[in-house]
Amino acid sequence: MSAPGVVSFTQQGWEQVLAKVKRAVVYLDSACAESLHWGCGSTRLLEAVGGPEFHLREFESDAVGGGVKQPKAVFVLSCLLKGRTVETIRSIICRSHFQYCVVVTAVSHAVHLTANHVPAAAAAELEGQHPVFEQLEEKLCEWMGNMNYTAEVLHVPLLLAPAAPHLALTPAFASLFPLLPQDVHLLNSARSDKRRLGSLGEVDASTLTPKLLLQIRCLVSGLSSLCEHLGVREECFAVGSLSRIIAADLANYAPAKNRRKNATGRASVVFVDRTLDLTGAVGHHGDNLVEKIISVLPQLPGHTNDVMVNMVELTALQQEEENQNVVAPGCLAQSNDTAAKALWEALLNTKHKEAVMEVRRHLVEAASRENLPIKMSMGRVSPGQLTSYIQLFKNNLKALRNHCGLLQLGLATVQTLKHPQTAKWDNFLAFERLLLQ
Helix, strand or coil: CHHHHHHHHHHHHHHHHCCCCCEEEEECCCHHHHHHHHHHCCCHHHHHHHHCCCCCCEEECCCCCCCCCEEEEEEEEEECCCCCHHHHHHHHCCCCCEEEEEEEEEHHHHHHHCCCCCCCCHHHCCCCCCCHHHHHHHHHHHHHCCCCCEEEEEECCCCCCEEEEEEEEEEHHHHCCCCCCCCHHHHHHHCHHHCCCCCCCCCCHHCCCCHHHHHHHHHHHHHHHHHHHHHHEEEEEEHHHHHHHHHHHHCCHHHHHHHHCCCEEEEEEEEECHHHHHHHHCCCCCCHHHHHHHHHEEEECCCCCCECCCCHHHHCCCCCCHHCCCCCCCCCCCCCCEEEEHHHHHHHHCCCCHHHHHHHHHHHHHHHHCCCCCCCCCCCCHHHHHHHHHCCCCCCCHHHHHHHHHHHHHHHHHHHHCHHHHHHHHHHHHEEEEEEC
C-alpha cells in the first residue's frame, strides 16, 4: 500500500467536503471528526467555512439549529442514512432556518440499497442511479419548508484517519470486534435445534445478525473505494472467523467486481481477528514511546486514537488540578505541521530510548532557530531536561505559534515519562518475562 495513496485518499475525500461548506453550519459525527483531525485538521475546515457566524457542531439530537443568518447546513456523517440518523437530521432542520442542505455520507449508495432490502438483481439494474439519495433530498426540502430550496445527498468515502503514511485507522469501526466463543450461544438463540452452530469455525455470513452484516458491508464499501483510489485489484487473505467473512464479502461485493476489471495494479489484503493475538495488545514488551503515551495519558473526548496533552505548562496558570480544564488540551495529531509530523513518524518507528533523544533533538533545533537561550547538555535525557527546553518557548508568542505542534508532542513525552504508570511498565515487563520462563 503506497503511503501517498492512503493519505491522498483521505485528503481527496475531504477536499470534496470542503468544496461544499462555504458559509455553512457544519455538523460532524465523531468518526468523521476523527478522520478530519488526522487527515487535514479542523483548521482547514474552519478556513473553508469562513465567517464568524458559521460554526462546527457535533451531530447529535439536541444540537443547536441554524439561525436566520445561517441559511446553509452541511452534515458530514460516517453512517447509513437510516433510522435514528435521519430522525436527528430532521429534528435539526425543523428547528432551523436552512434553505440549502448538503448531507455527506461515508457509506455508498450500493450499501443503502442493501439496507433498504433491495434485491441484488434489482440493485444491479440501478447502477449509476441513486434513488435512496434522491428520496432523502425530497425529504430535506420538505423539512426545510419549501420544495424549491436546495438539497444534496452525496457519498464521499471518509473511511480512514491516516495517523502516519503507513498507518491508517478506521474510527467508524472502532466497535467492530471479532466474534468470541460465547457469541456462538447468542447466534444459536435465534436458530432452531437442527441448525445450531457447534463452534466459531461454522459461522458464516448467513448466520450473522442483520445489524452486524450491514456494519461489515459498510466497511467493505469503504475498503473497495480505497482500492479503487489506489488502482489495485486486491487478493484477500483472512485469519480468524470474522476476518474470513469480511474477506469473502469484499471478494463478492458487486461494485468491486466491476472495479477490478479496470485495475492496473495488484495488492494483497490481509484481515486478522485481533482476538487471536491478545498478548500483543495488552503486553508490555513493545519498546515504543507512542505505545506508552497512548497507554497512560487520558483519551481525547470523542476520539478512539488520540490523547489529551496538558498544556498548562506553557501558560502563566499554576499547575493545579482546577486549572487542568481551563486551557484546551494538546494532542498527537499534527496534520498541518511538517516538523511535528516528522517527529511523530520518528516516534512511531523508533525504540523508546531513540525516540526520547529525537524529541530532545527537535526541541533543541527549534529553540536554536528562534534564538532562545538554550543550555546544551548531553547524556541521558530526563523529563526535567525536556521541560526546561519547553519552558523556553513559554513567554515567546511567536516561537509558541511556530512550534505549537512540536511542543504538544514534547509535553506528551514529558507527561508520559513522569506518569506513575510508566514507572510500573518495566515491572510488568519483568513479570511477563518471568511467566514465559
